[in-house]
Amino acid sequence: MSRMSKAYIAGIYEHPTRKAVDKTIPQLHAEVAIGALKDAGLTKDDVDGYFCDGDAPGLGGMSMAEYMGLNITYTDTTETGGSSYVVHVGHAVEAIAAGKCNVALITLAGRPRAEGLTTLGARDRGGELPERGFEIPYAPVITNMYGMAAMRHMYEYGTTSEQLAWIKVAASHHAQHNEHAMLRDVVTVEDVVNSPMISDPLHRLDCCVISDGGGALIVVSPEIAKSLGDRCVKVLGHGEAVKHLNGGNFDLTYTGAAKSGPIAFAEANVKPADIDYASIYDSFTITVLETIEDLGFCEKGQGGKFVSDGNLISGVGKLPFNTDGGGLCNNHPSNRGGMTKVIEAVRQLRGEAHPRVQVPDCTLALAHGTGGQISTRTGAGTVILGRNDA
Amino acid sequence: MSQQERVYKDPDINMETERYWEGAKNGKLLMKKCNSCGKTHFYPRAICPVCSSSDTEWYEASGKGKIYSYSIMRRSEIPYVMAYVTLDEGITMMSNIVESDFDDVKIGKAVEVTFRKTEGNQSLPVFRLCK
Numbered sequence: 276m277s278r279m280s281k282a283y284i285a286g287i288y289e290h291p292t293r294k295a296v297d298k299t300i301p302q303l304h305a306e307v308a309i310g311a312l313k314d315a316g317l318t319k320d321d322v323d324g325y326f327c328d329g330d331a332p333g334l335g336g337m338s339m340a341e342y343m344g345l346n347i348t349y350t351d352t353t354e355t356g357g358s359s360y361v362v363h364v365g366h367a368v369e370a371i372a373a374g375k376c377n378v379a380l381i382t383l384a385g386r387p388r389a390e391g392l393t394t395l396g397a398r399d400r401g402g403e404l405p406e407r408g409f410e411i412p413y414a415p416v417i418t419n420m421y422g423m424a425a426m427r428h429m430y431e432y433g434t435t436s437e438q439l440a441w442i443k444v445a446a447s448h449h450a451q452h453n454e455h456a457m458l459r460d461v462v463t464v465e466d467v468v469n470s471p472m473i474s475d476p477l478h479r480l481d482c483c484v485i486s487d488g489g490g491a492l493i494v495v496s497p498e499i500a501k502s503l504g505d506r507c508v509k510v511l512g513h514g515e516a517v518k519h520l521n522g523g524n525f526d527l528t529y530t531g532a533a534k535s536g537p538i539a540f541a542e543a544n545v546k547p548a549d550i551d552y553a554s555i556y557d558s559f560t561i562t563v564l565e566t567i568e569d570l571g572f573c574e575k576g577q578g579g580k581f582v583s584d585g586n587l588i589s590g591v592g593k594l595p596f597n598t599d600g601g602g603l604c605n606n607h608p609s610n611r612g613g614m615t616k617v618i619e620a621v622r623q624l625r626g627e628a629h630p631r632v633q634v635p636d637c638t639l640a641l642a643h644g645t646g647g648q649i650s651t652r653t654g655a656g657t658v659i660l661g662r663n664d665a
Numbered sequence: 666m667s668q669q670e671r672v673y674k675d676p677d678i679n680m681e682t683e684r685y686w687e688g689a690k691n692g693k694l695l696m697k698k699c700n701s702c703g704k705t706h707f708y709p710r711a712i713c714p715v716c717s718s719s720d721t722e723w724y725e726a727s728g729k730g731k732i733y734s735y736s737i738m739r740r741s742e743i744p745y746v747m748a749y750v751t752l753d754e755g756i757t758m759m760s761n762i763v764e765s766d767f768d769d770v771k772i773g774k775a776v777e778v779t780f781r782k783t784e785g786n787q788s789l790p791v792f793r794l795c796k
């Protein structure tokens with residue numbers, strides 16, 4: 276079988292740094308771009324489209340394009356937090372299909388660790404944010420916002436801390452094989468539930484790491500992909516959504532994936548059961564659990580049972596996930612995990628994941644990004660990817 | 666153990682929301698209702714997010730509701746309870762639960778509004794468990 280693909284991912288690169296004390300953010304953008312172009316077998320002069328998030332230095336993509344010496348005729352700086360890069364893949368595919376560009380470069384870089392950022396402190400983005408007066412005085416931070424989602428999920432569906440812990444356990448089983456991972460020790464369910472409580476019901480080991488670094492992707496037209504060989508990966512479907520508080524009428528137990536997932540599956544004409552490997556955004560364990568339900572890998576409310584007993588561990592369970600160790604153990608560059616989600620899915624489809632976690636005959640993969648705050652004000656991006664012969 | 670409370674930051678106040686904060690200073694929780702579709706929305710806006718009508722009107726809410734969800738921020742220097750409270754009027758708003766033992770805070774429990782001074786002497790609606 277050979278499925279139609281409007282564009283291909285030809286190059287990937289994950290920066291190996293986890294703490295970039297001696298590099299600037301523009302330098303990191305350039306390093307990941309060079310890495311991904313080399314991986315694709317292209318040069319910067321081949322790039323005619325550039326994509327970055329709204330957090331990149333400068334106004335939109337202009338300063339970074341100048342720094343890197345890009346000569347571009349198409350740009351997109353869609354900002355949906357950590358899901359931006361998954362959304363960018365979809366937008367790059369559409370731009371290529373419309374003939375607006377042929378080689379799209381997507382970059383992410385940041386250095387929150389070197390800058391001393393912690394997860395504490397109110398998330399104050401300033402300016403004219405309409406919701407600001409009604410939130411900042413109450414001291415919302417990323418951990419208690421995700422904590423409230425977890426608490427409500429537990430209340431409605433009986434989800435337990437032990438079930439959430441299985442998600443971290445699976446990530447740690449994968450991270451032990453990744454030499455760049457920040458946390459390489461295999462942990463148990465007991466280790467997770469006995470780690471210090473950060474914001475009920477989330478423990479320290481329910482939370483992702485904070486890291487510097489970044490990554491890049493190269494998306495190309497089918498013609499260029501043909502010239503680059505069979506390491507190119509098909510982009511079969513893409514969906515995105517924004518979910519918000521809806522005027523004070525909302526449900527914390529689901530995420531934007533409930534909308535972006537079905538759109539992506541329909542475009543790719545595949546079902547959740549067809550997916551061999553999934554990269555699922557993992558800022559916290561609850562992020563993974565709600566997303567797995569929303570994407571249809573199990574019924575709503577059954578995520579706790581689904582993730583238990585190693586079901587997410589490669590070689591053990593039915594849905595191998597985040598085989599690089601994910602944000603929970605490996606890397607969460609610039610507090611934005613969508614880029615590395617796409618990168619590990621491409622590695623799996625090329626057969627280039629670590630041999631101990633490589634999914635045999637991996638043909639179809641999914642990558643999902645979650646941005647902002649889960650189930651309150653959040654961006655979602657889903658892509659379905661296929662091996663070159665899928 | 667009753668809670669030690671942190672200093673509350675000032676809210677941002679603008680021309681769309683100043684009535685809400687004036688109401689708080691007078692011990693009232695004000696909401697915005699739409700005269701076109703009849704729905705209450707939160708946070709209060711000049712334009713109804715349900716039907717886009719600009720015929721919206723302030724009214725005093727009951728100040729009663731139930732905890733929709735919560736999380737106890739234990740890692741903070743002065744721990745506090747972050748919560749979403751569903752008011753009897755049907756909307757759900759972010760707030761803090763005060764004057765309550767952390768162990769007593771549960772989803773579904775009845776709460777009532779009370780007010781706290783912020784660092785700049787504004788009034789901030791918060792909630793406590795009903796006796």
Ligand SMILES: [Zn+2]
Nearest residue numbers: 699702713716
């Ligand atoms: Zn209305």
